[in-house]
Amino acid sequence: MPGAPGVGDPYYPGDGNGGYDVSHYDIRLTYTPESDRLSGTTTILATPTAELSSFNLDFALDIRWVRVNNHPARVERDAADPTEVVVTPKAALREGEPVTVVVRYAGTPSEVAVDGFTAWKRTATGALAVDEPHIAEWWFPSNDHPTDKATYDVSVEVPDDVVALSNGVLEGTGTQRAGWTRWNWRSTEPQATYLAFLAIGDYDVRHSTAPSGLPVVNAYDTALGDLRPSAEASVERTPEVVEFLESLFGPYPFEAQGGVVTRDLGFALENQTRSVYDAGFFSRGTNLSVVVHENAHQWFGDSVALGKWSDIWLNEGFASYAEFLWSEHSGEGTAAELAQYLYDSIPAGDEFWQVLPGDPGPENQFHSAVYDRGALAVHALRTAVGDEVFFEILRTWLDAKRGGHGTIEEFVELAERLSGRQLDEVFEVWLFTKGKPQAGPNGAEGAEARAAVAEPESYREISFTHEQLAKRR
Template sequence: MRSRTRAGLGAVAGGVAVVLLSATASAAPGPGAPGVGDPYYPGAGNGGYDVAHYDLRLTYQPATDLLSGTTTISAKTTQELSSFNLDFGLKVNSVRVNNASAKFANDPKDPSELVVTPSKALAKNQAITVVVNYADTPSKVVIDGFTGWKKTPDGALAVDEPQIAEWWFPSSDHPTDKATYDVSVEVPDNVSALSNGTLVRKTKQRAGWTRWNWRSTQPQATYLTSLEVGAFEVNQSTTPDGKPFITAYDPALGDSLEAAKASVERTPEINEFLASKFGPYPFEAQGGVVTPGINFSLENQTRPVYGGGNFRSGSNTTLIAHENAHQWFGDSVALGKWSDIWLNEGFASYAEYLWSEHEGEGTVDELAEYTYQSYAADDPFWQVLPADPGAANQFDGAVYDRGALTLQALRKAVGDDKFFEILKTWVTTKKGGTGVIPEFIALSEKISGKPLHDLFQTWLYTKGKPAVSPNGAAPQAFKAQALVQPKSFPQIKANHQSLAANSGR
C-alpha cells in the first residue's frame, strides 16, 4: 500500500510457480538478483531462489521493544549462486547456510537488503536451509523514511502493505514468492501474540513468559503474515464446518468494543455467504483482530486486522465482507505484480455490494449506481486508472470504487451465470498462486464467449468518467430515481482514505 520505491532492492509458495528473475546461465556462479523487477517496487523480493517455508522462533519484550530470535528459511535455488539477498532491516548476529557460517552485510545503498555469501557456491536446484539470528528494536528501524513496525502501549503490531516483513523476519518480500509458515513468539504472560493460521499450542518454559505457536499450511505472502502483541481478549471457537475461529479485541477499544464484536464475530456467516459466490473458503482457519493501534484494516491471511476506528459508528459487517473477500482475491490468488492491485481491491469492494444486498441494504445495481453518480465527471477520481494507478495512487479510492464498478459492468455484459462462473474459475484455477489482469480479461472472454476488450479498456485503462453507467443505462436515466447510498459507504470510504494516508500511502 505504500507509495515508496526501493532502488537497488529486491509475499508465499511451496510448490507454486513464482515469477523471479534469474541470472543468465554462465560458467561461474553469480549473485542472485536483488529484486524481482516489480514495476512499482523493483527491489522487492529476491532472485536466485524460491522459498518453501519460514520458521520463526522469536521472543518479544513489549517494555523495551526488543525482538530477538531466529528465522529458518527452507528454499531451493533456481540458479547457481555465489551470494543471495534477503529483505531485512534489523541487526543480524549470524547467518548460516546449510549449517555452515556465512558472510553477511547490508547493502550500503539500501540497508534493508541483507547480502548473504555462503562458504561455498550453491548449485542450481539445490535445497538450502538458511538460519538468521537477530536482535533489535524494530520501532527504531527506518527504511525508506518510515517504520512499518507499530509500537503500542502494551505491545506492537507487524501489520502493513506492501511491506512489513523487513521489520520482523528476513524474507524474499514479494507476493510471487509464497511459502508456508510456523510462527512461534514468546511474550510476557500478561499479553498475547497473535498471528496467522492455526494456534497449534501455547507453551511455557520459564516463569512469566508464554510462547504462542502458530502454523499456516497454505501458501502465504510475506505482507499477509502478521504479528499482533498486546493485552487482547482472545476468543477461541470453531466455525460451523469445523475450522478454528480465533478473534482478539483490545480492551482499549472502549465504547467501540461491542460494535467490533458484533461485526467480527459474524465472520463465519459472512464467509459462508461469500463462498456461495466465489467458491469454497480457501484456508484452514478464520478469525480477526481489532486494535486501536492502526487507522486502517488489512486482509492478513486467515485473520484480518481491523482498525478500531471503523466501529465508532456501530457494527460494520461490510468491512468484514471486504477484508474476508480478500481471502479469495488477494490472499489465495495473489497479485502477480503490485500494479495489478485492482485484482485485490476492486473485487473486495464488489463483495461489499454483494453482502449489502444480502443484508437488504440496497441491490447491487442501486449501490453501484450510487457510487457512479457520487463522483462528478471532473472529479480527480476519474483520472486514476485502476489497472495501473501508479505506486503513489496504489490505494486511491478509484482502485476500490471504480474497480468495483468495472466488475458490475462485466456482470451486466456477460450475465449473472457467466459472471460468477468467471469468479469461481479464477479462484479455483489460481488457488495458492498469483494472477495478473490480462489473464483475468482472457478468462472472462473465454468463459463468456464475448469480446470484452472495449469494456475493460473503458473502465480500467481510460481516464475520465465513462459516459454510460456500469448498469448500462445513460446517466440521466437514473437522476430521477432515488439512488441508494450504501449504509457503510462513509465508513468504507474513510477506511480507504486511511489506507492511502497511512505512512505515505
C-alpha cells in the same frame, strides 16, 4: 552466479530476490514490550532455481550471523539499499537442491526506518507488525514479494500478561522460563510475506468453531471501551460472512478464520486467515462492510496473490465489489443501485477519475479510486457478460490460481475466453482510461438503477472504509 536483488516488480524493483523459491519460514522470536526489543531466529527452507554463488534476503534489522546448510556464511548490506542483505555461502548452491538458511538477529523495530518510515507500530502494550505492501523487513528476513509464497511457523515468546497473535492455527502455548509465555502459530497454506502478521499486546482472545468445523480465533484490545460491543457484533459474524462468500467464490481456501480489533492501526488489512481492524471502523455501530471486504480478500489477494503490485485492482476491486454483493444479500440495496449511486455521486471533473485502477502507480496504490472505480469496473464486467458467466469467471479464476498469483492480463484473457466476447470496452474504459466513463456501470440500464433511494447506508460505510485507508501513511 549471484542471485538478483529483486524480482523486477514495476513499482518496487528491489522487492523479492531472484534465484530461489522459499517453501517454509520458521520464525522463532522473543519480544519485550517495555523496550520494543525483538530478537530471534528465522529458518528458511528454499530451493535454488539456478546455481547461486550468493543470494539476497530482504531485511532491515541487525543480523548477528547467518548459516547456510549449517556452515557460517558471509553477510553484507547493499550500500544503495540497506534492506538488501547479500549472503555468500561457503560453497555455491546447486540448482534444485534444497537449502536451509538460518538467520539470527535482534533490534528495536520502531527505531528502524526504511525509505523514511517504519511500518512497525509500537503500542501502549506491545506492537503491530501489520502493513502493506511492506512489513516483513521489520520482523523476519524473507524473499519479500507476493509471487514467492510459503508456509509458516511463527513462535513468539512474550511476558505472561501479554498476548501474541499471528496467522493460522494456534498450536499451543508454553512456558520455558518464569514470567514468559510462548505462543505457537502455524499456517499450512501458501502465504505472501506481507500477509504474515504479529499483534502483540493486551487482548481478550475468543476461541470458537465455525459451522464448517474450522477454528475461529478473534481478539479484542482490552482498551476498546464503548467500541467493543459494535466490534464484537461485526467480527463475531465472520463465519457467516465466509459462508456467504463461499456461495459466490467457492470453498474457503484456508485452515482458520477470525479477526483482531485494535486501537492503534488506522486501517484494516486482510492478513491471511485473520484480518486486523482498527476500532474506528466500528465507531458508528456495526460495520459488516469492512468484515466482508477483508474476508473477500482471503480469496482475492490472499489465496490468489497479485503477480505484480500494479495488479492491485485484482485485490481491491473485487473485495470492494463484495461489499456491494453483501448489501444485495442483506436487502440494503442491490449491487446495481450502489454502483449507479457511486458513479453518479462523483463529478466528472473530480481527480478521482484521473487515477487508473489498472495501473495507479505506487503513489496512488491505495487511492479510493482503486477501490471504488475498481468495484465499478467489476460491476461493468458483470453487466457486460451477465450473472451466470460473471460468477463462472470468478470461480474459475479462483480455482485455477488457488495458492498462487495472477495478473490483470491473465484475468482479462480468462474473462474473454469464458464469455466468448472481446471486452476492451469494459477493461480499457474502466481500468486504463482517464476520465469518467460516458456510460455508467449498468450500461443502458443505468436510468432504472438511478431510481434507487438516496445514499444507501452501505455506501456510507464504504466511504468510511476508504477514509480510514487513506491514513495508511
